[in-house]
Amino acid sequence: MNEFLEDIVRDAGTIGIAGHVHPDGDCVGSVLGCYLYLKSVLKNVTIHPYLENISGSFSMLSGLADVDTSFQVPEEPYDLFISLDCGSIDRLGKCEDIFRAAKRTVAFDHHITNTEFADVNFVDASASSTCEVLFGHLRRAAIDLPIAEALYIGILHDTGVFKYSCTSEKTMCTVGYLMSKGIDTATLVDRSFYMKTFSQLKALGLALDKAELELGGKVIVTVLTLADMKSIGAKINDTEGIVSELRTTEGVEVAVFVREDLPEMYKFSLRSNGKVDVANISAGFGGGGHKMAAGFTAAGSLNELLTQLYALIMLQF
Numbered sequence: 585m586n587e588f589l590e591d592i593v594r595d596a597g598t599i600g601i602a603g604h605v606h607p608d609g610d611c612v613g614s615v616l617g618c619y620l621y622l623k624s625v626l627k628n629v630t631i632h633p634y635l636e637n638i639s640g641s642f643s644m645l646s647g648l649a650d651v652d653t654s655f656q657v658p659e660e661p662y663d664l665f666i667s668l669d670c671g672s673i674d675r676l677g678k679c680e681d682i683f684r685a686a687k688r689t690v691a692f693d694h695h696i697t698n699t700e701f702a703d704v705n706f707v708d709a710s711a712s713s714t715c716e717v718l719f720g721h722l723r724r725a726a727i728d729l730p731i732a733e734a735l736y737i738g739i740l741h742d743t744g745v746f747k748y749s750c751t752s753e754k755t756m757c758t759v760g761y762l763m764s765k766g767i768d769t770a771t772l773v774d775r776s777f778y779m780k781t782f783s784q785l786k787a788l789g790l791a792l793d794k795a796e797l798e799l800g801g802k803v804i805v806t807v808l809t810l811a812d813m814k815s816i817g818a819k820i821n822d823t824e825g826i827v828s829e830l831r832t833t834e835g836v837e838v839a840v841f842v843r844e845d846l847p848e849m850y851k852f853s854l855r856s857n858g859k860v861d862v863a864n865i866s867a868g869f870g871g872g873g874h875k876m877a878a879g880f881t882a883a884g885s886l887n888e889l890l891t892q893l894y895a896l897i898m899l900q901f
């Protein structure tokens with residue numbers, strides 16, 4: 585039997601909650617799910633959620649108005665700080681120092697590369713998402729519709745609408761239970777997953793147009809440079825989901841999407857179709873993630889970085 589979240593936080597009078605930089609669905613869903621749950625089950629406790637620039641895909645979720653996006657450092661350190669969906673402490677970004685200052689720390693995560701940086705770590709690499717891990721620590725009767733929606737969104741995004749191999753029987757049982765709370769699933773799936781802004785659509789179009797096959801067709805790669813991003817008026821968040829589109833190309837083992845975020849500073853997103861462990865490859869560049877989905881940031885010559893990347897991929901063929 586898992587320990588319940590309210591027992592894990594015990595007698596903390598002040599609680600901070602945060603996810604990772606560039607929050608995705610699982611990060612936003614787990615932070616809000618955790619926040620809404622603690623707010624409903626705890627009395628006379630100050631709970632403060634932090635998230636950076638939240639994508640419009642999550643604007644339907646409850647609790648967003650309470651989220652601190654300015655990363656105000658509290659005068660007094662928190663009694664307890666909860667990290668969600670972070671594989672390592674640096675992923676907390678602007679919250680890293682606030683987290684370090686807290687009297688006690690707890691982390692919930694599902695990254696196989698998790699470094700167990702908190703005082704207490706609940707890490708399950710077999711779980712689809714942090715939302716699935718968190719669900720295992722919530723008293724079911726205390727889960728209301730807004731909490732269920734937040735967790736559902738997290739699982740939805742980390743499973744690519746229940747199609748990635750991380751989707752297990754347990755995942756679907758969790759989702760089934762969440763649905764029993766009355767979620768309008770068709771609307772949520774469309775609004776949070778499939779709906780694109782026009783600039784997201786243009787970024788996807790340009791990325792597909794620029795895609796190239798490497799290593800005999802086993803690797804597909806697309807690079808969007810700063811100039812590309814500027815030409816279509818795209819922002820960093822507008823490229824989410826591109827690498828998953830690349831992955832479904834016939835014959836491809838690894839999909840690579842590269843985005844230039846600063847001059848000669850690149851964000852690599854990798855997806856595998858099963859043979860290649862992209863978490864292992866990303867770790868070689870100081871990044872992390874999962875066997876089938878991982879990434880890293882690297883500076884330098886793009887051609888050299890790609891050459892190194894292909895060499896590492898080839899070792900696994």
Ligand SMILES: [Mn+2]
Pocket residue numbers: 610611669694713714742
């Ligand atoms: Mn996640």
